[in-house]
Amino acid sequence: MNARVLDRTLIYGIAVLLAVWVLIPFYIIAISAFTPQAKIFDYPKPLIPTTFSTETMQFFVDARGVIPSVLNSVLVAVFTIVFGLALGTPAGYALARFHFRGREAFQVIVLATKMFPIAILSIPLAVTFLQLGLYDNLVSVALVHTAMALPFIILVTGGVFVAVSHELEEAAQTLGCSRWGAFLRVALPLALPGLAAAAIFTFVVSWNEVFAATILTLRTRTLPAQVLAGLGTSPLGFKFAGGLFMALPAVVFIFMIRRYLINLWGSR
Amino acid sequence: MRARAEHVLPFTLLLPSVAFLALLIVIPMFQALLLAFVAEKGGFTLEHFQQMFGDVNFGDAWRNTLLLLLLIVPLQLVLALAMALLVNSRFRGYGFFLYIYAIPLAISDLAAGILWLAVFTERGYLNSALQSAGVIQQPILFLSFENFPGILSAIVIAESWRATAIVLLILVAGLQLIPRDYFEAADLFGADRIRRTIHVVLPLLRPSLQSALIIRTIFAFQTFAVVFALAGRNMPVLAGEAYVWYAGNRNEHLAATYAVLLLGLTACVTVIYLRVLGLREAEVQR
Numbered sequence: 001m002n003a004r005v006l007d008r009t010l011i012y013g014i015a016v017l018l019a020v021w022v023l024i025p026f027y028i029i030a031i032s033a034f035t036p037q038a039k040i041f042d043y044p045k046p047l048i049p050t051t052f053s054t055e056t057m058q059f060f061v062d063a064r065g066v067i068p069s070v071l072n073s074v075l076v077a078v079f080t081i082v083f084g085l086a087l088g089t090p091a092g093y094a095l096a097r098f099h100f101r102g103r104e105a106f107q108v109i110v111l112a113t114k115m116f117p118i119a120i121l122s123i124p125l126a127v128t129f130l131q132l133g134l135y136d137n138l139v140s141v142a143l144v145h146t147a148m149a150l151p152f153i154i155l156v157t158g159g160v161f162v163a164v165s166h167e168l169e170e171a172a173q174t175l176g177c178s179r180w181g182a183f184l185r186v187a188l189p190l191a192l193p194g195l196a197a198a199a200i201f202t203f204v205v206s207w208n209e210v211f212a213a214t215i216l217t218l219r220t221r222t223l224p225a226q227v228l229a230g231l232g233t234s235p236l237g238f239k240f241a242g243g244l245f246m247a248l249p250a251v252v253f254i255f256m257i258r259r260y261l262i263n264l265w266g267s268r
Numbered sequence: 269m270r271a272r273a274e275h276v277l278p279f280t281l282l283l284p285s286v287a288f289l290a291l292l293i294v295i296p297m298f299q300a301l302l303l304a305f306v307a308e309k310g311g312f313t314l315e316h317f318q319q320m321f322g323d324v325n326f327g328d329a330w331r332n333t334l335l336l337l338l339l340i341v342p343l344q345l346v347l348a349l350a351m352a353l354l355v356n357s358r359f360r361g362y363g364f365f366l367y368i369y370a371i372p373l374a375i376s377d378l379a380a381g382i383l384w385l386a387v388f389t390e391r392g393y394l395n396s397a398l399q400s401a402g403v404i405q406q407p408i409l410f411l412s413f414e415n416f417p418g419i420l421s422a423i424v425i426a427e428s429w430r431a432t433a434i435v436l437l438i439l440v441a442g443l444q445l446i447p448r449d450y451f452e453a454a455d456l457f458g459a460d461r462i463r464r465t466i467h468v469v470l471p472l473l474r475p476s477l478q479s480a481l482i483i484r485t486i487f488a489f490q491t492f493a494v495v496f497a498l499a500g501r502n503m504p505v506l507a508g509e510a511y512v513w514y515a516g517n518r519n520e521h522l523a524a525t526y527a528v529l530l531l532g533l534t535a536c537v538t539v540i541y542l543r544v545l546g547l548r549e550a551e552v553q554r
Contacts, residue, residue: 011359018351019368025383025429026371028393032386043407044396087285094281106282113289115483117490117534121292123510123527124299127520147292150285179277208376210493211507215514224378224493231496236389239497243382250374258367262441 026247033057033244037237060241063234069226070245072138076213076222077206079142081199084153087146089195092157093183097166114151118144122212129216136218144216145206152205152264153198159263160194161187197257201264204250300531303524316525323522329504336423336495336505337488343428344484345477348435353465355436356443366440373433381497384426385411388418388498413502422498427491435480442476443469478545485537489530506530 032040036053039045060066095103122144126135134140164187172182188195213225221229227242234242254261307313320326355366372380387394388410395407410418446469470477492507501512506526514523 008359011354011357014350015354015359015362015365018347018354019365022368022371022429025380025387028386029383032393041391043391044399045391045393047393047397047400087288090281091285094278098278100275100278102279106286109286109289113293115486115538116293117486117530118293119490120507120510120527120530121296121300123514123520123523124296124303125292126514127303127524128296128299143292147289150289154285204374208374208379210376210378211490211511214511224376227382228378228493228496232500236385239382240386243379243386246379247375247383250376250379251371254371254374255367258370261370261373261437262444264437 026251029240029244029247032240033237035237035240037235040235040237040240056237057241057244060238060245063238065221065226066223066242069221069223072217072220073207073222073224076138076142076145077203079139080145080149080206081202083142083146084149084202085157085195085199088150088153088198089157091154092159093161093187095154095158096161096164110151110154113147114155118148119209119211122215125212126215135216136220138217138220141213141216141222142206144212145202145209148209148212149202149205152201156198156201156260156263157191157195159260160191160198163194164190194260197260200253200257201260204253207250208246297531300524300527303521304528308521316521320522320525320529323509325504325509329506329509332420332495332503333489333491333506335420336427336491337485339420339424340427340431340488340491341481341484343424344432344435345480347428347432348439348480349477351432351436352439352443353469355440366436369436370433372430373437375430376493377427377430377491378493378497380426380430381423381494384422384429384494385497388422411498411502413499419499419503423491423495423503426498427488427494430494431484431487435484438476438480438483439473442473446472474545478541481545482538482541485541486534489533489537506533 031049033056034052034054035045035049036051036055037059039051040056091106094100095106125140125144129135129137129140168186168190169182172186173179177185208224209222210224210228213222214228217225223242223246227234227239227246231239304316305312305314307315351369355362355369375383386392390407390409390411394410395404398404399407408418409415410422412418490507491505492511495503495505495508507530510523510526510530513519513526
């Protein structure tokens with residue numbers, strides 16, 4: 001009995017310790033971003049802040065280029081979701097429903113793409129986009145983000161459609177639906193929560209991506225590109241506020257799709 | 269007619285994504301090779317590679333990238349393995365802790381660098397805590413260019429903190445594939461448990477460990493924004509040099525040469541890992 005209690009204490013002790021390690025930087029950035037500008041260089045700072053002010057956040061939001069870059073980030077993410085789901089959903093559906101020659105080969109392609117350093121390719125892509133007149137264009141950034149997110153979208157949608165019984169679709173077809181109609185009226189509505197999760201993960205991928213966004217844009221910056229370009233010159237308060245601003249939406253979104261996280265990285 | 273349509277359908281459904289990926293991966297790879305190996309006046313050249321190898325920052329970038337890789341990847345594997353085994357013991361509330369451990373998955377490397385900047389900066393919270401505790405009399409300059417171990421540790425900590433979540437998810441998924449009978453009792457610690465982990469769980473987890481190792485090593489070559497956020501230009505890394513040559517120096521040839529180098533390293537790493545790990549697997553089977 002005593003040994004079990006000890007054991008349990010040990011497990012929870014380690015679990016809590018690891019949780020603290022993960023959560024502490026969020027706490028630190030939050031109190032940093034809500035420290036007024038004048039107090040950012042106070043030293044030593046108390047770990048429990050005595051003042052709370054939105055002044056630094058306000059300064060960040062008002063800074064030149066920040067609001068447009070947030071809008072650009074959202075636009076790129078929306079484009080990426082549209083492109084990604086349009087390309088990935090059919091592929092996921094095919095993986096879930098059909099046994100065909102080349103199925104394994106396709107799965108290897110998906111896996112290889114997941115590992116491939118696509119961001120690095122934005123350098124040669126920038127040259128191509130420049131020639132095509134697509135440089136400094138949000139669509140071109142979205143195309144690269146789509147390539148990054150696509151393997152994940154295929155894996156998630158594949159898993160989602162496996163869970164939607166194909167018998168339901170067949171039943172709809174015997175009742176007079178076309179194959180397309182059966183997909184549209186039966187499979188798609190049932191798969192919607194999973195597709196939403198794929199869309200949210202795609203948003204997170206795009207919202208967070210730094211390298212390609214910085215290389216492929218000059219004036220139409222996304223938020224991470226804007227923050228990165230200003231790293232050398234911007235004051236600490238701007239960076240802290242920017243860090244919190246970039247981190248928060250992603251954290252909320254990951255919470256919404258926590259049930260699907262294992263599928264995203266898990267399937268080999 | 270209908271049967272034939274059914275036969276073609278899966279390929280029709282896959283075609284758009286395959287075509288898209290081919291377009292966005294294969295074409296730029298050729299473009300990168302062209303930029304790196306073809307001289308401005310035309311014709312094959314190695315001058316871009318010579319210029320890259322001869323650059324003042326190249327040696328440091330190369331060393332720093334490898335150093336970060338060697339420090340970060342093992343640390344992440346150990347940390348993620350501890351988290352995964354803990355979560356897999358299915359203690360009450362394990363789902364909550366799994367979610368907490370997965371949160372950094374949502375954080376970009378840039379944001380992670382800034383989060384830890386608030387900790388490590390001269391008048392930041394680490395120095396504040398140490399000073400308040402009376403450990404130090406004046407702030408330590410963790411991120412000064414004269415303090416290489418300080419910068420290195422800060423980057424290793426920030427990047428390990430962020431990307432451990434990815435390794436964790438890969439390992440948790442791998443553990444779920446192992447039949448529950450192998451684990452039996454939920455108590456994780458004590459000699460028996462440890463021995464079982466080493467002799468039963470780890471061998472079964474090999475495929476997951478392998479893919480985590482490959483993915484993390486490949487991504488470690490792309491480490492860049494977290495370094496810029498914490499160290500600025502004081503710590504050159506390969507991906508950072510590619511960025512600087514493109515965006516700062518407006519030299520797409522050298523930037524592409526760095527890109528080719530990184531792609532080559534990625535290919536080498538994958539082949540070496542598959543060889544080494546694959547060979548050992550054959551030995552085990554014998």
